[in-house]
Amino acid sequence: MPTGDAAYIRKLNRSLIISKIVEAGIISRAELSKITTLTKATISVQIASLIDEDIIIETQQDHSKVGRKPIMLSLNGAAGYALGIDLDYSQISFTLSNLLGHPVSSDTIKIHTTSYSDIFDILVEKINKYKNECLKSRYGLIGVAISIHGLVSTDELIHYIPRLNWYDVDLKHDLEKELNVNVYLENNANLSAFAERSYTYHKSDNLVCITLRSGIGLGILINNKLSKGHDGYAGEIGHMIIQPGGDLCACGNKGCWERYASESIFLKQLSKEKQVSNITYKHIEEWLNQNDTELHRQMENFLYYISIGLNNIINIYNPEVLIIDSELLSLYPDSINEIKKNLSSSTIHYRELLISSIGEKACELGACALVIKNFLEITMPNFVYPESIEDINSLNNMSVKKL
Ligand SMILES: [Zn+2]
Known part of the structure; x- marks a missing residue:
């Protein structure tokens, strides 16, 4: 690494300054110097260049107290x-x-x-x-x-x-x-x-996101970097076998997790039991309001299978934060606590298990x-x-x- 190279250091400083401005939203030159530990002169030169490039704009806070309003810096969104x-x-x-x-x-x-x-x-x-x-x-x-x-x-x-x-x-x-x-x-x-880390869990360096939609996917962020395996294909967690000799999966194996814990499989199964075709989340909400026994039975089974996969993921990664992107789980009351009850093995360690607040976007x-x-x-x-x-x-x- 060419650490002595002046251009390289300038680039690192620039990246640090932009990161801190994005993080703060709005910040003064003095505060920026304090949190980056860069000298005021360095900040001044870098900011002048970023203003020239239209990346950063100078602004004034409307709600500041009486007296001279401080000149603040923010990223130029436009x-x-x-x-x-x-x-x-x-x-x-x-x-x-x-x-x-x-x-x-x-x-x-x-x-x-x-x-x-x-x-x-x-x-x-x-x-x-x-x-x-x-x-x-x-x-x-x-x-x-x-x-x-x-x-x-x-x-x-x-x-x-x-x-x-x-x-x-x-x-x-x-x-x-x-x-x-x-x-x-x-x-x-x-x-x-990446979205969960960028928009919601800024403090987590060790985060996994499980998407339960038509299939099941896993995004792994370790030390702020996506962990993608040798070829880039890591995270095909839906094809982890949880039921030897179980249901046939499109991947060619039997008993894959997504054959038991994806939302599409849940809706298919519920459709069969209720004899209602094309079940939507609206149906689920209605049945929840009616305290429908069949829905609760199917949900319990679904939560059980989700927990099996999560148990394995936690044992492999020991993640700080696990986020589940699932519309069904966000509709079902107390779903996360129900899953947590199933995660009772003494080897399981994680800090937080949550449903995504961002959802399908x-x-x-x-x-x-x-x-x-x-x-x-x-x-x-x-x-x-x-x-x-x-x-x-x-x-x-x-x-x-x-x-
Ligand atoms: Zn499979």
Whole structure:
């Protein structure tokens, strides 16, 4: 590592300064010098250059006390925009965020094809539309990250997407060639874990995120880095065998965890028992209100199987924070405590087990955060998660008056 190199040190300092400004939201030069332990002169030179680049803006706090209002610094949210895309089966969702990680627009389109060339054309058209919307800002569309529900290699090649039946396609290269914009590909559970860390659990260096949707995925963040295994395929936890000789899975094995603990399997099973086709979360809510015995019986079974997988994950990783992204668990009262009761082995250690507060938008927001991290060249962004549109508006107006 060229630690003595002045340009390298300048780059490290720049990254540290930007990280602290993002983390604080709004901060003075003096405070910045204090928390980074960099000299006031270094801060001053770096900030002048970041202001010149439009990355940082000087602002004044409206609510400061009588007297001279301090000049504060904040990230210039409008300097550029990141596009996060969730490429799911039958639909594609888009979220555009500003440089502060706040969503400014989003859209979901239904797709009725699994063809690579058809989906590629749809992506090109939509990304071009978003790119044009950002033209007025200094850096425009700074990049696109796409959440892939399948295996993505460490060099961002799509190895396999089961539900689209895609094998070994170079979507990143094809899109970059067509659009002239940076494109990043990442597994959906990895992006969910990245979103949880960037938006919610800023203090955790050891976090795992389990996504229970049509399949089950696991995103692993250790020391603020995604742990992806040798080829990039780690976290295919849905295919951990929990029932030898059990139900046949699409992967070719029998008894995989996702055959017992994914939401799609739960809904299928409940549909059979209740003899109601196309069960939705609305049905679940209604049956919960009616205290339906069959629903409770099925849920208990579901929670039991979830606990088996979690038991294994905790034993392997000893994580600080485990986050479960599941709409069903968020609907079912006390689901987390029910699971905790099953996690009673004396070898099990973790600090927190929680349901995701971000939910299904997690992989799109994680995608935006990844693009911004790469653009700003920082290790991990610490954003504020906006709960509502009002929150977004107030956060975007936080940097009050530009001087
Ligand atoms: Zn399997």
